[in-house]
Amino acid sequence: MAFSRRKFLLGTGVIGGGLVLGLSLRDNSVPYPAAIEGSFNPNAWLQITEDGQFVFQLHKTEMGQGVIGSLPAILCEELDLDPQRLTIQHAGIHPDFADPSTGGQMTGGSTSVKASYDILRDVGAAARAMLIAAAANRWQQNADDCTTDNGVVIDANGTQRLSYTELANDAKSYLDTPYVLKAAKDFRYIGKAETRPDALQKSTGTAQFGVDIDLPNLKTAVVVRCPHFGGTIASWDASSIDSLPGIIAVKEIHSGIAIVADTYWQARKAAGQLVISWDKGPMADMDSAKIKQQQRDLIANEKPRVMMEEGDTSAVWDSAATIIEADYSVPFTHHSPMEPQNATAIATERDGEMTMEMWIPSQSPDLSRAVAAHFTSLTAPQITVHTTLMGGGFGRRGYPDFAGEAAAIAEQLPSVAVKLLWSREDDMQHDYYRASSEHRLKAALDEDGQLIAWDHTLVASSIIKTMAVFMAANLLPDWVPASVAESMGKSAGGLIANYDPIPCEGAKIPYQAPNITVGHLEYDSGVPTGFWRSVGFSYNIFVVESFIDELAHKASADPLAFRQRYLDKDSQWRSVLDLAAEKANWGQSQPGIFQGIAVSEPFSSFCAMVVDVSIDPDGKNYTIEKVVAAVDCGIVIDPDVIEAQMEGGIIYALSAAVKAPVSFKDGATVESNFHDLPVIRMNEIPKRIEVYTIKSDNSPTGIGEIGVPALAPALANALFAATGQRLRDLPLRLT
Amino acid sequence: MxxxxxxxxxxxxxxxxxxxxxxxxxxxxxxxxxxxxxxxxxxxxxxxxxxxxxxxxxxxxxxxxxxxxxxxxxGLGGDHVVQQAWVENNVPQCGYCQSGQIMSTVALLATNPSPSEDEIKTALAGNICRCGTYPRILKAVKQAASSSFYDASQSPDGSAS
Structure with a gap:
């Protein structure tokens, strides 16, 4: 079947007070995914069938952050349809779903609502205009005189009504109808707290995660991997396990030995008995202490690449009244989403050609496909990817190595459906960790205690470097051979590692000092690193907001007032900072309660926090009495999602701020499960969390990661206020 | 067998x-x-x-x-009072841990129909949620416990109270 390349670009003009718009550059040269025969399919997201279904393709992946409710609400607002009537499906891969800023379909960087708001309003409003045009034609009335109400078009007299489903077929003739967007004051669904569309399924055990995929005669695979990063298999012998109950196959793949069995328990038991020895590889003598020392040596000896420069800090140091210097340190940490990594695949051979169908709980269906192609002889177009619900992501599922493993196993077992399932130990020991970072800070105050110079040098590894190989394979056209794409990605990764902006996220301070220098040193320890909820902000905001607190105390200033001094009164920085301070009764805490404050701008949203602590009689333990968060993320889509994400972000951040970090010995991860990598549990949460949102008419930004960065510094600053101990290393430990 | x-x-x-x-x-x-x-x-x-x-x-x-x-x-049937409280409070985010959280709650309420906040926290301390839905779980458990509809017969372990 041939699809014509129809990209429509309509003129814009003002009619009846509203701006009339046309959809530009939507690409239907590639068939829309999951198209239902005969449906009205005006864009890649929406289908309306004559039998009454409204099917929505969710082009961002749901991992808990709530896009399953937020994105449909935006489209439904303009379509004029109750979102509860939608059938929501995770979308396949389509060019219209790609984020223009990255070219890919990844869900991350708190971009889902920010990047989808305009387009989902456009496609919703355009579809509504098409349906009205179809109705107006039937009634022989002027379309401008007709209105809609929750899935029904109403005629000029208010007497005749046609439902969208009745009009679905006719509407196909009106694809180019101009449309008008609603005024924000008329919003019915945007700004309203809704029950999550998946709340019931997730409360009844019926939600289907990747781990729950079932196929006829499905087998389970586990992989035994070299524990040492960069290590390889020296020898292996499957003779002791290949006759164990349920064992189907034992195969070598790129990452280790795959054991395929009827059930997980059979495969896992056999894995424990596999005879295998390792060549520990080039990192065999690497450990946490060495990594830290190498990073510190870099700071001491190398000249950083300048990421931000204002004035001339070097001219200030000799003449300043006060110089303050400090080193900060943030360790590696783990993601540990509750659902262990997994992916399901079946390879089919027909007429000498192999195709593959995959079910992947991944933040990136197109990158998953590229990774699957990379580790098999298949090309991306031969692989069909279905995205499933995810039991947490936090950035870990942005790098779909598990998809590559599942594909490699399935390729060796044509016609056998295989579910690859990692153990918790696999997950914790083969994570793409949040990179460790070391920081050297230096600042100068004048005689009046005014900040006159700020200098921050940080050492952290590039994430883009690891990802570049697969990103290149994903972004380059299919006719570029995989090997060429990979080598291009590799060299590009090496080149951009030194210019990767991610490690410096949050290091560019908002405080208006006359002289500022921020420098970055790239350092690759060899430990796999990746996106971790809030990424560069997760360590830089801790450092920046702790050090500014140090300066405030050195200047004998109130930490809130000191920050306010260097922020524009009308800025969003100030509005969240002032709101958090007001709601937390900053400076007026009860005896025995001590406060710390921090402010941040992760991913174009703004967040300030005040943490209240009390210190236990032993002087070492403490209680978080309250966390007050103020956030500005533009127009609020669903206030309940914002509250939930802020609460969750604060608790996720608290685990990393106070619990044991990941460590390495002999080039391998030491810890293995929740006993030695503990996380915050129910009995350890702050006594109270309050979230306040700035009312805004600005375009919406993100919320998924926004609650993370400010927590650690606000807590550290509160602990300083309480004890006089300045804690410059994570995790925070009073002594 | x-x-x-x-x-x-x-x-x-x-x-x-x-x-x-x-x-x-x-x-x-x-x-x-x-x-x-x-x-x-x-x-x-x-x-x-x-x-x-x-x-x-x-x-x-x-x-x-x-x-x-x-x-x-x-076995809870989908409209158990604990499940209702979960939906009404929009507890789940990723949702993966929630079956376990709900089963621990059902076990708690079967023996202690009106637990204190500390008792809830202790009873659920064995259930990790990485999304950080704990504050909402706490709210939902309290709601389920205070529900006049809650009685031990709703629990699969009807005999335990």
Whole structure:
């Protein structure tokens, strides 16, 4: 079947007070995914069938952050349809779903609502205009005189009504109808707290995660991997396990030995008995202490690449009244989403050609496909990817190595459906960790205690470097051979590692000092690193907001007032900072309660926090009495999602701020499960969390990661206020 | 063949006696509401009721469960007062741990229908949620407990109170 390349670009003009718009550059040269025969399919997201279904393709992946409710609400607002009537499906891969800023379909960087708001309003409003045009034609009335109400078009007299489903077929003739967007004051669904569309399924055990995929005669695979990063298999012998109950196959793949069995328990038991020895590889003598020392040596000896420069800090140091210097340190940490990594695949051979169908709980269906192609002889177009619900992501599922493993196993077992399932130990020991970072800070105050110079040098590894190989394979056209794409990605990764902006996220301070220098040193320890909820902000905001607190105390200033001094009164920085301070009764805490404050701008949203602590009689333990968060993320889509994400972000951040970090010995991860990598549990949460949102008419930004960065510094600053101990290393430990 | 009572029904399974109930449920009986999280009894995602007691099914061998009563999330029926409280409070985010959280709550309320906040926190301390839904879980448990509809007969372990 041939699809014509129809990209429509309509003129814009003002009619009846509203701006009339046309959809530009939507690409239907590639068939829309999951198209239902005969449906009205005006864009890649929406289908309306004559039998009454409204099917929505969710082009961002749901991992808990709530896009399953937020994105449909935006489209439904303009379509004029109750979102509860939608059938929501995770979308396949389509060019219209790609984020223009990255070219890919990844869900991350708190971009889902920010990047989808305009387009989902456009496609919703355009579809509504098409349906009205179809109705107006039937009634022989002027379309401008007709209105809609929750899935029904109403005629000029208010007497005749046609439902969208009745009009679905006719509407196909009106694809180019101009449309008008609603005024924000008329919003019915945007700004309203809704029950999550998946709340019931997730409360009844019926939600289907990747781990729950079932196929006829499905087998389970586990992989035994070299524990040492960069290590390889020296020898292996499957003779002791290949006759164990349920064992189907034992195969070598790129990452280790795959054991395929009827059930997980059979495969896992056999894995424990596999005879295998390792060549520990080039990192065999690497450990946490060495990594830290190498990073510190870099700071001491190398000249950083300048990421931000204002004035001339070097001219200030000799003449300043006060110089303050400090080193900060943030360790590696783990993601540990509750659902262990997994992916399901079946390879089919027909007429000498192999195709593959995959079910992947991944933040990136197109990158998953590229990774699957990379580790098999298949090309991306031969692989069909279905995205499933995810039991947490936090950035870990942005790098779909598990998809590559599942594909490699399935390729060796044509016609056998295989579910690859990692153990918790696999997950914790083969994570793409949040990179460790070391920081050297230096600042100068004048005689009046005014900040006159700020200098921050940080050492952290590039994430883009690891990802570049697969990103290149994903972004380059299919006719570029995989090997060429990979080598291009590799060299590009090496080149951009030194210019990767991610490690410096949050290091560019908002405080208006006359002289500022921020420098970055790239350092690759060899430990796999990746996106971790809030990424560069997760360590830089801790450092920046702790050090500014140090300066405030050195200047004998109130930490809130000191920050306010260097922020524009009308800025969003100030509005969240002032709101958090007001709601937390900053400076007026009860005896025995001590406060710390921090402010941040992760991913174009703004967040300030005040943490209240009390210190236990032993002087070492403490209680978080309250966390007050103020956030500005533009127009609020669903206030309940914002509250939930802020609460969750604060608790996720608290685990990393106070619990044991990941460590390495002999080039391998030491810890293995929740006993030695503990996380915050129910009995350890702050006594109270309050979230306040700035009312805004600005375009919406993100919320998924926004609650993370400010927590650690606000807590550290509160602990300083309480004890006089300045804690410059994570995790925070009073002594 | 090993037999036990699953959500009130007699079940016989042909599996190795050391197979944890978690995998009996998931791989042999296709009851996937009970989740695999850590395999070591540390995270609570696999929580089921064994004769009414909240139990980590990843560490519970089939042989030990023989002849006993196992209740899972599927057995709650979907409109259990605890499940209703979960939906009304929009508790789930990713949702993966929630079957375990709900089963631990059902076990708690069966023996302690009006728990204090500390008692709730202690009873659920074995259930990890990485999304950080704890504040909402706390709210939902309190709501379920205060519900005039809650009584022990709603619990799969009706005899425990």
């Amino acid at each position: 090993t037999s036990f009572i699953l959500n009130g029904e007699n079940i016989s399974v042909d599996a190795e006696p050391d197979t944890p109930i978690l995998w009996v449920l998931r791989d042999h009986l296709n009851k996937t509401g009970t989740k695999f999280g850590c395999g070591a009894g540390l995270c609570g995602a696999c929580t089921v009721l064994l004769d009414g007691q909240a139990t980590r099914s990843c560490l519970l061998p089939l042989a030990t469960a023989a002849g006993k009563r196992i209740d899972t999330i599927e």
